Amino acid sequence: MAGGQERILRRRIKSVQATRKITKAMELIAASQIARSQARIAANRPYRQGMQRIIREAASADPAAARKMLTTPDKVDAAIVLVIVGDRGLSGPYNSSALRAGDRLVHMLQHQGTSVRLFTVGKKAPAFFRFRGLEVEQSFTGFADRPTFADARRVASTLAAPFVAGEVQQVLLVSTRFVSAGSQVVESEQLLPLVMPSDMEVDTSVGLKGYTEFEPEVEQLLSELAPRALESEIFSALLEGAASFHTSQQRAMAAATDNADELGQTLSRIMNRARQDSITTEIMEIVGGAEALRSGK
């Protein structure tokens, strides 16, 4: 009988509505996290800019020392690639686009004859790379949502060690940059050797106008500064990654909620038709029965 179909539909509607409740809640949570993670990016900006300013100042004061510190060798035998993604899924293309970019980069490097050591941040990364037959040397998890500076420091010291020991000549980063609430871009950049911050990023209002004194000497200062700058860059990448993750998740969950609304509407329309059909059938049966009785009289 048609009532069976109606019951099945009712059950489906209920399940769609339950899912919608979850996606709606996730959307709201992500939305609240966006503001918080954006505030953290803003709070980090003075430190990051101050760091870049010092490096620029030191580099322009002693170009010879800077060249030693900041130049990438022509031939890179081994490199480290750090890929930053999230700990959780259900965030639209956030994880997959950074992972695919990381995968491409690794293949490109290997094609050039560079041996690659892969490090990752985020629970979603190791499974992806393992599936593609790439070995992840170390994966950091548990802080992708709310990274602290101590986390950045731990990642930085792990990556700096092989570079300082001369095992690798380059450290590269693949992460999602938070350009604005409407735009997040996956970018790969060089972490080590340090990249001279471009004019665009640095506010040159302070210093750079004459002689600057250095204590200790520029060369020593730069070599001490390098690990601090690495921490700072990784921390800002983690912060922007977290903000991008929340934004992406909010968008994905809003879309899921809309889809659930639409599906619920379609289903309830089908269900109403089914109910009407069954009522019509019933009436027809009753009328038919009455007719038969009358004609049989």
Add this chain to the structure above:
Amino acid sequence: MATLKVEIVTPEAALWTGDAAGLMARSSEGEFTILPQHTATVGDIVPGLVRVATSSGELAFCVHGGYFQVGADEEPGVTRATVLAGIAERVSEIDVARAQLAKETAEAQLTSTADLDEATRAQLLGSLARAELRLRVAAR
């Protein structure tokens, strides 16, 4: 009038910004004081006390190592001094009991565990040094 703008920033937040009469700290080359009109300087700060003299008294910060930059601000007559520190806090906000506990825990773990791997050991030594500095600075 010549003024000095001081910023003390950590990666997580700007700890303090404001006008000051002077800034005192210690670099790897010794103690230094920065007054308004100081020449442009870049240098490091060894873990210890950073003091800022303001019109309403002296502020003390516990800085666990960092860097500073002094330079002329775009505003004429203003000198800007920026202190960058991975970890820093106001001395008045140090929790002595917590630092004491952290010190004891780190010491206990360092002595009781025989075969620590290098990373854990470095971490424990770091937290021990931070706890000791906090206690020293707070006891001043």
